[in-house]
Each structure stands twice: as C-alpha cells, then as structure tokens.
Amino acid sequence: MALLPAGTIRSKNYPDNTYPFRAGSHFLYFVGISLPDAALLFADSEVTLYAPSPDASAALWHGPSAGLDELGAELGLRVRPTAELVVRARGLAGEIATISPNDDVTADWLSDLLDRRVEARRGARAVDGTADAALADALVAVRLSHDEAGLAQLRQAAAVTALAHAAGMRATHPGRREADVMAAMIAAIFSSGMGIAYEPIVTVHGEVLHNQSYTNPIAATDLLLADVGAETPEGWAGDVTRTWPASGRYSATQRALYDVVLDAQRLAISLVRPKTRYRAIHEATARRIVEGLVHLGILRGEVDGLIERGAHALFLPHGVGHLLGLDVHDMEDLGDRAGYERGRTRPTRFGDRYLRLDRDLISGMAVTIEPGFYNVPGILNDATLTAPIGGDLDRGKLATFADVRGIRIEDDVVVTEGDPEVLSAAIPKAPGDIEAAMRG
C-alpha cells in the first residue's frame, strides 16, 4: 500500500499571493495534472485519487472547477473526496508507505493521516528496510526508463527549449543586459504554454555555476552562457545549455576552448548506450578536456598523471550530467537512491563528488551530457587544489584566454539500443551554426 501526495500551494508573502503550484513528481508521474492537496492511494489492488471537493465560493475567484466525477472521467481514475481518505486510511490494515513531500504542511497532513511522523524532504531520507524505502525503490525502478508517453513529453519540452535558445541567440547584443536575453528566452517558453523547469541561468559569468541574477551588462568580448529549459504542463523537463559570443562571432581564443568542450561533449554523447557506466562517460569526458587543454598549452605533461592529480576538476568542477525526466535532476528528491546504483557511492574528490549519476545506462533512460570549461578564481587560487598540478598549469598561457570565463554545452540524450537520441539536437551547437542563428 502506498500513498503519493501532490503537495500544497505555498504562499510567497501572504496567503493569497502564492508561488505557481507544481505537484510532486511521483504524483505527477501517475496523475499528470497538478492538483493541490490531492493524493494517490494504491491499496487493495486498486488505485484511487483523493482530491478536494470543488468549492463553490472558489469558483468566483478561480473559475468553475471540474467535479470529481468529471475529473475521474478525464483521468480514467477512480476519484473520491479527500475527506474520505482519513476513514479509508484508518480502515486499511498495515503500513501505508509514502514519499516525503516538499513542504511541511503536507508532511504534517501525512503524519496525521498515517499516524506516524513523516518529514518534509529537506531532512528526510527513507531508511533502508522500511516500507517507505521499498516504495522509493519501486518508484525509481518505474521512472528510470521512460515509456513512449514520457519520451513524448521530453521531446515536447526539448522542442520548446529550442525556441527559447533560438530567441536568446537572436536577442543577444553587446550593450544589452543579461536580463534582456533571459526575458526573451522565457517569453518563448511561456508563449508556448509551458513553464520553466528551473530558474534560468543566463550570464556572462558562466564560471559561477548556478548564477541566477541577470544584472550584468553584456560586453562585446563576453561569452554568454544560457542554461534554460522548458517544463511541459504535465511537469516534464528540458535542460539545455549553450554558450555563445555576445559579438556574434567567437574570438580565436573563445573558439579554441569552445572546440575543446564541444569535442568532449560529442565524445560523451557517442558513449551513451545501454550497459555503459555513466561514471565512465564522466571520466572519458574529463580526460578529453584535459587532452584539449594540454593541446592548447594550458596544462602540461602526461594526461593520466594530470587526471590523477585532479587537473580536470580545476576547470570542470562538476559532473558530466544527471538523470532527466519529470524533475530536471530526475528523482533527486530521493537523494542518491535514484542516481547511484546500489553499492555505488559518490566519489570523494573535489569536482568528481558533484557527479549526480553513476548507473549503468539502460534503454529509455534520459540523461544530460554537459561538460564545461570554467575559469574560477576561487579554484585556481586555492593552493590545496592547484598544488598537485604545480608548474604543469601554465598560468601565463591561461591568461591569454582571458575572454573565456565559462563555457558549458549541454544536451538532453535518451539511451536507445542504437545511436542515442539527442532530444535537443535542433539547437545550434557548432560554432558556425550558432553564429548563423545569432544573425537570425
């Protein structure tokens, strides 16, 4: 028996001023629409959606809502009023497994309903051996590989994400601000009837990995890094990064480093196939980046040794990607239970420890492939991190690439029995294609 809560609406500054509601992904996976305060019960060989009864006075403010019978017909589900769930839950013998919700209001509601303490997601991890852990494992098993309906959703998200990136490339001009480009990109998403899968990163400071302010002016010598993805109304995510030259043309130095990242990214995508261990893709990508940097003279010496000493993480301090699905980091609410195969744990070394996925790939799995090159002062000035590399890092040479602060190239890729399906293939990626797209 299992109960999957949708979660509740949360207020921003007072009860009537709320954040847009998005149901929890486990709920959305089965139900497909974001119904606040609803929950899906699997019990006695049947599935029941419990949803609040339509409120007549709410109709004035929010419009007439479908009755529960109408909702049931639309969803093809048995639907009952939430009020009945209390009685039903008491009548069921044995423990009802559940998943920690995102918010404390829902956690308190579940705690009352299930007569045991359920914590909100911020602290909670299901303990192995419990019914909750078994449910989490079952959900991971179901959601790891996407069926055709899921893939169709991911393709739609990628298609609208492509519109956003095209709009961003066209909107970029020196003298404008990051906010102008961000606005053009999200307008393309919202006008397509979708939302954003995560807060966009649109920045001339790509070396700040999760930079989410948009206040910088764009200079002609800047690269603009845009990590922006659409979310379908059913909740499925796109997650794509492109890095383009503000001037419309990569400088020789920008182009050289861009090509290093692009080469590594293409290698990584070519490795996406069933049975490949994702960590091996991460490692192959890091190695290819180091090879490229040696070729450019930024690093010196033998590649294996450089990697052993952590040279890759100086410039690529994050993992090569993650699961993609209903969540942009799919099922990350379950911690590493989804991303890491049983028995595998996160690497401990700086950089590698941010690898969010280490499974053997299976057909139907969707992952991002997103290597990068970043010139992060906080890393390059950190003696602990740079000491092992010593003189093999040519800082003088690196300084000649001063017009590159951050490059990331990220695609959404589905594992298939044949060549991987690159969902975001329509988005320009080769330097010439990007330059052409920027000219409109």
Added chain:
Amino acid sequence: MALLPAGTIRSKNYPDNTYPFRAGSHFLYFVGISLPDAALLFADSEVTLYAPSPDASAALWHGPSAGLDELGAELGLRVRPTAELVVRARGLAGEIATISPNDDVTADWLSDLLDRRVEARRGARAVDGTADAALADALVAVRLSHDEAGLAQLRQAAAVTALAHAAGMRATHPGRREADVMAAMIAAIFSSGMGIAYEPIVTVHGEVLHNQSYTNPIAATDLLLADVGAETPEGWAGDVTRTWPASGRYSATQRALYDVVLDAQRLAISLVRPKTRYRAIHEATARRIVEGLVHLGILRGEVDGLIERGAHALFLPHGVGHLLGLDVHDMEDLGDRAGYERGRTRPTRFGDRYLRLDRDLISGMAVTIEPGFYNVPGILNDATLTAPIGGDLDRGKLATFADVRGIRIEDDVVVTEGDPEVLSAAIPKAPGDIEAAMRG
C-alpha cells in the same frame, strides 16, 4: 524587543530546485535585500542584522558572496552571523516579539529561538494584548504611509508595469493565445530587471477573477483583461489592470460598458484624499456603476433601492481596491489588522465582504482603485443573490452585451494633500488611447 525573520528558500520539486526567494515584507521594509535565513533584531536600543556566514563551498555554485562586514557597510547596519543570535536571544530579558513567517521551517526556527510556539502565517493571527500584536500594530503604523524612498520604489514599479501593459497591448491579436500576451508582458518586466509582484492574470475570461491559466485562444470579439504588475528588486509592487479589445477596437457594447466602469473609476480616483473613508469610495463607485447599468437598461429602477438589494455586487463582486506597498495587498499577512481601522470589520454581504480596506485615508498611503463589471454565470444563476433584484435585472438587455464577460480598470494611487498621484497614469486607459497603443 522585536525580531523580523526574512524566511527561507523553498524547494519546488527537490531541494536544489527552488522557487525564487523573496524575503518577508516586514524584513524587506527595513533591510531592502532578500537575504535568506536572516533576521533583523531590535533590542537594547540597537538594530542588528543576523545573517548566515558566507559559505566557501557555495561560492562555486552561487558566486562569491559579500562578507558580513562588507554587507554591513553596504546596508549601513550592524551585521553579525546568525549563529550568534541563539546566544543573544537567550541573553535578552523579556519577550521578543515577532511576526509569523510565511513558511514552517522559519516558524520552527523562531519557535526554538524564542522558546515559544510561533506558527507560520497560514493559521496565525497575533492575539491582541500580546507583544506580537503590538509589534504588528507598530509595523502597520510605520508602513501605512510611504516615505519618499517607498514612493520612489512604487513609482519605479509602476513605470515598469507600464512597459508591460504597452507590450501586452501591442502583442494582442486575434488568433494568438493568452499565453502570447502574458509572455510579452512578463518579458518587458524581466528585461527591465524586475520580477512579477503576483502571478499575472491575462485572460479573455475576465469574469473569473483570479484566472491564472493562459490557454485560451483570443477571438476577435473578445476583450482581454490583463492584471499584471512588476516588483522592484527591493520588493515593492505595481498592480495595474487594463481591459482591451482583441480586435484593436471596442465594439459598441464593449465600449458602452467600458465607459461605465471608466467613469466609476475616475470618480473613485477623484475621491482619494486624506480623511476620506475608503469604504465610502467603494460605495460611491458601486453606486456609479449601478447608475451606469440603469442608464444602459441592464438594471431598472431606483438606484438606492437597487444597491440596498445588492444589485451592484451582481456585477462588481469584489472591493474597489486595497493597500499597495511592499506587498501587492500590502500587509495582508496581518489579516485585516492593516486594512481595517480598529473598530471596523468587514461587511458581511456578498461582494462587499471582499472589501480589503476600510481606513480613513492618510497622506502617503498607496491604494489601488479597481472597479469592474463582470458577467459571472455563477452569480447571475444564483437565485439567492438575484431574487432581491427580480425583474429589475433585464436579462434580455444584458444578453445584448454578450461580448463583455469581464472588464476591470485598475490604477495605483497615492494619497496626497492635493490631487491624488496616479502612479500608473502613463498607461493608456481612455478607449481611444488604448486603441492607439494597440496599433503601436
């Protein structure tokens, strides 16, 4: 002694995927920037901002953050690490008053810190006679009338709100969808470096008062109602509604009803002056609407009697406006403590009970003025509401206005000793001006 919490970041679907953070308005009023997990303490005749110490590992993801000393210099405030607040709070004799935060995590944190139960805002109302109630009253007293800095913020919000409405008017064409117009409007806001003060309403079904989906196609005969406001980075709100014809030209019936609402709205603005009771403006506006509807033949009979029988609420079921400031419904987190003068309570009658403000106006106060006309089937088919009007509602006549479902005209108005300052005066409002703006 008082402690004002900023609140905490909330996750959307997993801990790393969060809603944009906005600090609580009482905190923002004094501090001006949205610092998660911070709190402002007033104690022992001094003010101290407690903020989390910058986290070195977070710098990689979010960029280097200012040190606390740097922050203090920027804000002109004494700033100390949050960790010290626990000790400080224990050392203070007597009760520290606080305001219920928006989220349960912060409520739990405050409860531990203050050693008494603090509830999140959803249920909580400060009980008269307590220190918390005294603090709430003090905040209301301070925030009711805006100083020049606050007015400057409101003017900036209104200026960017004007850009959004201009973009929306230009983007409206039959055959496009509500989402296209909404996207154009929010793009104007985000490209100006601001955010949205509330989830936009951009709809051809203006009769659904808080309609926040954007899926309808726009037909040539539709009116489009857009209730969209910008929020400054410091958190101050704009809140403006315009209603324009999808075709670019009001039909005769649309124009006739638009003029009724516009006439009432202008009357209401003219009444905004110190010492006027806001409820009197609501009532004068409702009366003027009824007069207009009698003139059009939709209502019949004597105006006083019609109002007594609730005729105005059939078509204007909400209040004429509310306080405006840092919150778009300013200080609504305090319930009616802010909106209602001591000793005044909400009217109980349908429609009037949604009046959010009933104070005597004072100079420096900002309010919205937003009458409307709505053809709401749920109201007009409600026998309890319509029975008192009986045959004085000419349903045949009303049916001839079928191309009007909802009209609202809303401006942001500051009470001054002279003529009121209409912050949103730059946004076209007269039918001819709107038609001209739509032509670009």
